[in-house]
Amino acid sequence: MTRHALRADLLDFSHAPAWGSTGTDGVRFRPDHWLLVDGERIAGTLPGQQPPGPDWQQHDHRGRLLMPGFIDTHVHCPQLDVIASYGTGLLDWLNTYTFPAEQRFADPGVAAEGAARFLDALLAHGTTTAVVFPTVHKVSAEALFDAASARGMALVTGKVLMDRHAPPALLDDVAGARRDCEDLIRRHHGQGRKRYAMTVRFAATSTREQLAMAGELCRRHGGPGGIHMQTHVAENTDEVRWIAELFPESRSYLDVYHRHGLLNERAVLAHGIWLDAGDRALLRDTGAQIAHSPSSNLFLGSGLFDWQAAVDTPYRVSLASDVGGGTSLSLLRTMAEAYKVQALRGTRLSAWTALHAATRGAAEALGLAHEIGHLDTGALADVVLWDWARGPVAVHRDDIARGAVAGVAAQDLHARVFAFLTLADERNLVATWVAGQCRHTQERGG
Ligand code: GUN
Ligand code: ZN
Secondary structure, three states: OOEEEEEEEEEEEOOOOOOOOOOOOOEEEEEEEEEEEEOOEEEEEEEOOOOOOOOOEEEEEEEEEEEEOEEEEEEEHHHHHOOOOOOOOHHHHHHHHHHHHHHHHHOHHHHHHHHHHHHHHHHHOOEEEEEEEOOOOHHHHHHHHHHHHHHOOEEEEOOEEOOOOOOHHHOOOHHHHHHHHHHHHHHHOOOOOEEEEEEEOOHHHOOHHHHHHHHHHHHHOOOOOOOEEEEEEOOOHHHHHHHHHHOOOOOOHHHHHHHOOOOOOOEEEEEOOOOOHHHHHHHHHHOOEEEEOHHHHHHOOOOOOOHHHHHHOOOEEEEOOOOOOOOOOOHHHHHHHHHHHHHHOOOOOOHHHHHHHOOHHHHHHOOOOOOOOOOOOOOEOOEEEEOOOOOHHHHHHHHHHOOOOOOOOOOOHHHHHHHHHHHOOHHHEEEEEEOOEEEEEOOOOO
């Protein structure tokens, strides 16, 4: 088994930093250290001046930044075809762009090619684990599981459920969907790093019978290590009105899912912009998380997520690109957008809360923190190496922050990391490692 030692500035979290704090409680910054990777797992760290012995293959990246791989808790594989599509809000966008594009994934060749392109793109953006929507077609989920296995990646996905309010080519039915889900769970869930999610597109595209079937499978395959659930909730005001018409018996949009047994600590709900205090309490009490998708929420004009209210309740929040509603697979860009959303709400998102939400926080919320989201000894070595800065403006800003400009005092660590996540993107990425294997490197131009 190959032993690798990576020398860089190591950054991760031991626990959640307090909301709004720019101090270092919870932050683990080890400048100029070796990260030891023995086979698939992290074996420990050493100070930069104490290199490991000759049986470790050394990769000296001093002056660069090494963090746990990012975890994107909500993203759509087939929507790389419609990213950056002009001019519509959620419901029109689904009908105009998304539903037509998703129909192509009925073809196994398209599904396999799409899954490979998508996972390679995630790795090239520094994301090593994702919770992914494929399409209604069983073959599209299968293709993602196979492509993730081939890359050694942890992946959460499941066939999309939709039996109404979509083009006929994207509709399933309760009995067929149940058979497909049971077969996929049996063959994939818990095999290697693959995890199954009951994937309800949103309440509008499933009948009560289909929601009840999904809830029944969540119960049957539930408990610690059980299957996940993913869906959308309260993203757009027109959507919220439509759900109220479709489900007049429910107290709220979120309550539709609760009534059907779909909320638990492995449930991931994208958006959650238009929630009330009762909904927030329900998220707290069930342990379900909101996958905050700021890039998508801005691009589709959906609204400004209230992160402060989530902290006050409290309930769990992770970060998501939501491509193709979102406009970038980069979780660094996503964090920068999240900061601006909170600024518009009159509050501020610290770099620590943002980075924690995309690493250890997401891993904890998904029940995967025993393996990923941090650089603890024993964790799987899903790690990403970054340049602190690329390009003259960012390099100068980083020089200012670290005290490398004569006459300017060094700033604190938060200031430097905040400038990094505001200015950096996938062009800063040097290499992505998955379970101890280098799976992506970026050619460096001049
Ligand atoms: N709600 C239902 N389907 C979708 C989707 O594909 N993207 C987004 N952003 N919201 C949805
Ligand atoms: Zn989505």
